[in-house]
Amino acid sequence: MFKNRILKWVGIAFISLTYTACSVPALVQKTENKTVPASYNNLQDTTNTAKVKWQEFFTDPNLTSLIDLALQNNQELNITLQEIQIAQNEIRARKGEYLPFVGLRGAASVEKVPRYTNIGALEATTEIEPGKEMPEPLTDFMGGAYANWEVDIWHKLRNAKKSAVNRYLASVEGRNFMVTNLIAEIANSYFELLALDNQLAIVQQNIKLQSNALQIVKLQKEATRVTELAVRRFQAQVLNTQSLQYDIQQRITETENRINFLVGRFPQPIQRNNQPFENLIPKNIQAGIPAQLLANRPDIKQAELNLAAAKLDVQVAKARFYPSLSISAGIGLQAFNPTYLIKPQSVLYTLAGDLAAPLVNKNAIKALYYSANAQQIQAIYNYERTILNANMEVVNQLAKIENLAKSYDLKSR
Template sequence: METSSTNNSSIRVLAILAMALALVYSCVPARDVREANTDLPARYSGLEGDTLNAAAVSWKEYFRDPRLQELIDSALVRNQELNIMLRQVEMAQNEIRARKGEYLPFVNLQAGAEVEKAARYTRNGALEATTDIREGEEFPEPLTNYSVGAFASWELDVWKKLRNSKKAAVFEYLASAEGRKFMVTRLVSEIADTYYELMALDNQLDIIEKNLEIQENALRIVKLQKQAARVTELAVRRFEAEVLKNQSHKFEISQQITEAENRLNFLVGRTPRQVSRNSETFIEKAIDTPAAGIPSQLLLYRPDIRRAEFELEAAKLDVRAARANFFPSIGLRAGVGLEAFKPRFLTSTPESVLYSVVGDAIAPLINRNAIKAEYFNASARQEQAVFEYEKAILNAYIEVANQLSNQRNLQNSYALKEGQVAALNESIEIAGRLFQSARADYWEVLLTQRDALEARMELVETKKDQLLARVALYRALGGGWN
């Protein structure tokens, strides 16, 4: 009879627990979040679907200039912003370790000593006064207590809340690692951009200096012709004004060169100094069209897309962890040690031995607003992560499409500007001869020199734009970090 009664009691307890769990589970909210749309066109407009992709090429193969390679190498070691990002990656890795430790048992060693004097007319005081430890030996007054032991606690991760939190930390770490790659890509491209800008400024400065020689020679001729009464003082002043204007422009470009050098030095993480470069071959640099591959490869090579993807996976796991808060948490606590009111009694076993084992289950029942709010916030963050992922994919595709179009247009523009410069260079010589033989007005000479200078400067600018577009396409494809 007694066994049957015990079994019935156990069944009733299990039934009550099952009903409580069913009640809790039925009250758990659920919110559906759509999957991210990762569809992309099969190929870029105007290109065949070739899988060759410049993003797979390392930056040392893509940028062959040894001076530029040296700058990038130094920046990858010394750049302060990149080193700050590396510390963030380390912190994300440490977060994994912390989350992993949460679902393992915690074991602590504890030692303590205390003293207590109980009032005589209290329950404890009366018991101590009337109780002997041993025959003829009373409780000491005041009462001291010494203890030493090991105590453990463990939350059973039945609903995988802690494990999902740990997996989310792993994805956050992976996202931060991709963020570092994205920063490397931007750093490499920014150094290349500034390096080419610096070389373009050197060429523009050289053009102005050579143009100043031509204008100063023309000014001397005009002064001689004025003495011979072939031109007026107005012509002399106009030529002088043009010379002074270009001399002023020379100082402006010199300042831009200084700022570009210092910007490079900042990116490299060093104090200002002259940047080694070979600007003489700038205008002859051959511009190739990097292989763009197919759009779906952006999901593989673009670090910002991969970072958004990992952040989305982390957000999904955060939702699961937040939902697990609605279910009961089951914990175990245990301890074993020694305790006595005198140190010499600590070794008196089994009298001084203490131990305990406690198991509990706690489930939220009433006023779960905070848990609901956290769950809905986690769901909203997941939706945000979906949109961020889709935005990164769309932005990457548009960046590549823009740079492919930019390269084609710059190539056509450069070819036309080359013809313009060649024609204007010949016009300078023709205008000079006609002016000396009094068959052309000085205005024609001035305008021809001015147009030729502007055309040369624009040619250098277009060459720079071509090089920057090549860098931008490499960055848009996801190259530079490998």
């Protein structure tokens, strides 16, 4: 009977608190746009080079060794790996929040109560046991276990954990995107280095030819067949080409050091292929269709997972308007003398439930709710921007490949 009355009043209190606290503010709603063009330049081929592993795409052993070294030593990549570890620990923390907290507690104290107070007067006339007055001062010893648990009625804690999982997965995709950019930057710098080597060889060959021509012109001047103006003109050409040689050598040094920085080491010569540059013909690139970007691009996956996490954060913030139920319990032993702790009369226990809901002055939780929604909308815009940027990058690179091929054909005629 008594138990039923307690449950009845708890139910009434819960309904009342829910009714008074559940006035959730309205929010600005926005849905993400996942629309992408049907094709690139009217090409419907679904073959996609993005599915090819980089070890299969790049066959130069010097380049692949540089990439392998960068994946181990690159500082920025290693920083990202630690961010992944932080996100993983955040999952562990969120998971622990919706499980009961259990702990052990022990305490010892001594207390001297003033004689001329209500408590002091009461203790002076009270026997702690038959024939024995209350000791003064009074010691107290206690030890036991306690537990606290917030019942996740509105899935506030579970949604927070799911949000942390999505952010962890987003950090993994961020690392994958960084790896992609790192490989691309090393490959681009490596082939730029080969092009500079080829350009330097051509310039050095031109210096030899121009120097020989200068010697011929000097002999012709001695034979009075040309004037000093012709000699000066050829000298200017040689000096200009020599200056160009030093500019190229400086660019080679900077490119080598950029590669060294990416692989995480101090400046040193870069081992590279010595075969003629025109023999380094890359494989054909198949871009596939734009819809494949959503499945292949790590940056799009990262933005999508961050958006999912932001949506869950809104649900977490919304749950703060609803009543929360906490249960606490404890069991232990307490006595003024340690020898009494083993007696059944020293056992103590407690069990309590706490039902609370925000009623007045909800400014703080409203601000959190509005901020979570603003971050959700921000994540939507970032997701749409990432899709747009990815599509533009592919279109620009395809146009660049096509125009470079046409330029090469014209120059090779």
